[in-house]
Amino acid sequence: MDLFEKTRTFTRAKEAIEMGVYPYFQPLSDSEGTMAIFKGHEVVMIGSNNYLGLTTHPKVRQAAIDAIEKFGTSCTGSRFLNGTLEFHLELDRRLAKFVGKEAALVFSTGYQTNVGTISALVQKGDFVIIDKDDHASIVDGCMLSRGEMRRFNHNDPDSLDKALSRIPEDAGKLVVVDGVYSMGGDIAPLPTLVEICKRYGARIMVDDAHSLGVLADGRGTAAHFGLTDEVDLIMGTFSKSFASIGGFIAGSEQAIHYIQHNARSLLFSASLPAPQAAAVLAALDVIESEPEHVQRLWDNAEYMRAGLHRLGYDTGPSQTPVIPLMIRDEYRTVLAWHALVEEGVYTNPVVPPGVPANSSLLRTSYMATHTKDQLDIALRGLEVVGHNLDLIPQTTSLETA
Incomplete structure (x- = not known):
């Protein structure tokens, strides 16, 4: 054919x-x-x-304009090589502090963040378990990983429990959920999900694309439930509340260091241009001060x-x-x-x-x-x-x- x-x-x-x-x-x-x-x-x-x-906030617009005048319109290189600016490092630090984690890493898009993070962490013999309503970028990250994907019914802790119970006890396990679901507007029942993950020795990652700027004074789902220290990875995007384009993953310094050196969507993509990074920093200033x-x-x-x-x-x-x-x-x-x-x-x-x-x-x-x-x-x-x-x-x- x-x-x-x-x-x-x-x-x-x-x-x-x-x-x-x-x-x-x-x-x-x-x-x-x-x-x-x-x-x-x-x-x-x-x-x-x-x-x-x-x-349309004047501080955000002006920050992007100023960055264009100083750095131009593109970095023309990946963060791995010539594409890292001080803007990126400052943004990494500020975002980690904002969501309450040790470290963060900025990607060029939110889609690349999920694809790169999941495919870097989940290897052969590992399992990634996702909510059936998770974003397409999460699904694609699972498909690009070398591990096995399992799904559980939307916002159903019992279904997650059952899925985890069928996975070998000694296998690496990553559970990924949206904090706020982009179509239904509902919030993940994070306290129960975290408890179940602990019981089975699974790590948990929360996609906060639609939660940052919305829940807990803008700090997202884990902060909303008081579970910032219990969630292993927090992902966010800049194309919603942060008035730009791009994304980031935040977690322990050790986990972020590993992702930084193994996420192919980061290593082989041009970095976030300075105007977009500057806009995010200005938006973060506004969220924190207003x-x-x-x-x-x-x-x-x-x-x-x-x-x-x-x-x-x-x-x-x-x-x-x-x-x-x-x-x-x-x-x-x-x-x-x-x-x-x-x-x-x-x-x-x-x-x-x-x-x-x-x-x-x-x-x-x-x-x-x-x-x-x-x-x-x-x-x-x-x-x-x-x-x-x-x-x-x-x-x-x-x-x-």
Whole structure:
């Protein structure tokens, strides 16, 4: 068979494009964070991971500009060779202190952080055990490792216990979970998971991509539960609350030293450019010195959660500023996304394989910088579309609910 035969039979996306409802790879012509211009329409952005709104913070912007003027736009080398700047070392130190670990290591993307860390640590004869809802980068890190992967049911400690009980006692074991799950907005039951890992001699790594800047004054899931010393590895990304691009892994000095010399995605990739590193350092300064941003994020999230519940939306298991609208039908999910754009509201439609079958949803997420007027525009749009597409009870409204 011709290798390219699969490219000729892949027609699903083209069919959606022809129908005028294809929602992916769509360009925004302008965006200042809470508002964007999409196909000539001004829309309230409730689909971004810019939780603290720091991409537009003057200190963050100026730090990136200053770094460009001093260092240019790229490091043109890996951290292993000529690509390490003082910016990177300072960021390593600051992030380790921020999350309460001995050491940290900055990668060029969050995806590379998970792939590099897991594939470096998990070798032949080892096991990596992951939540079924873990991010794709975690799954790919497992597949690139030489160890064996096992999965347990989402946020189910009993399922993890059963999975670990079937692994040889003397085998190396790494359990990896998301702190906050990017689609459901739910929090991992870390206290119970840590207890189970200790019982079986397993190490635990928490992906805090959607937790940093959100939980525990921005310090993440382990800090939220008071378990910073009990979690072995904390991973974070910069493309959410830290207003940049990149990622890091934090843990003991010994573990980070090993990862630094064995993570192929670090050794064979160009390092994070200075403007992006400077932006992260400035964002970290803001998070530490201006805690009101985190509080505003939660105020806005709870305002929207209450409004969505009054309208009758099913928001799934969400406990955080990531609030899914459960629709459970692929076609209606895409139709709802399109209709909301027409009402001036931008969300993210998520269908299988991004979520399990019959779990299609509109992913909404909120920022500290959203104004109440913007959130009210979003709620009114969600009310209109919800009624028109029978996503919510016809009897509910923001005024009477």
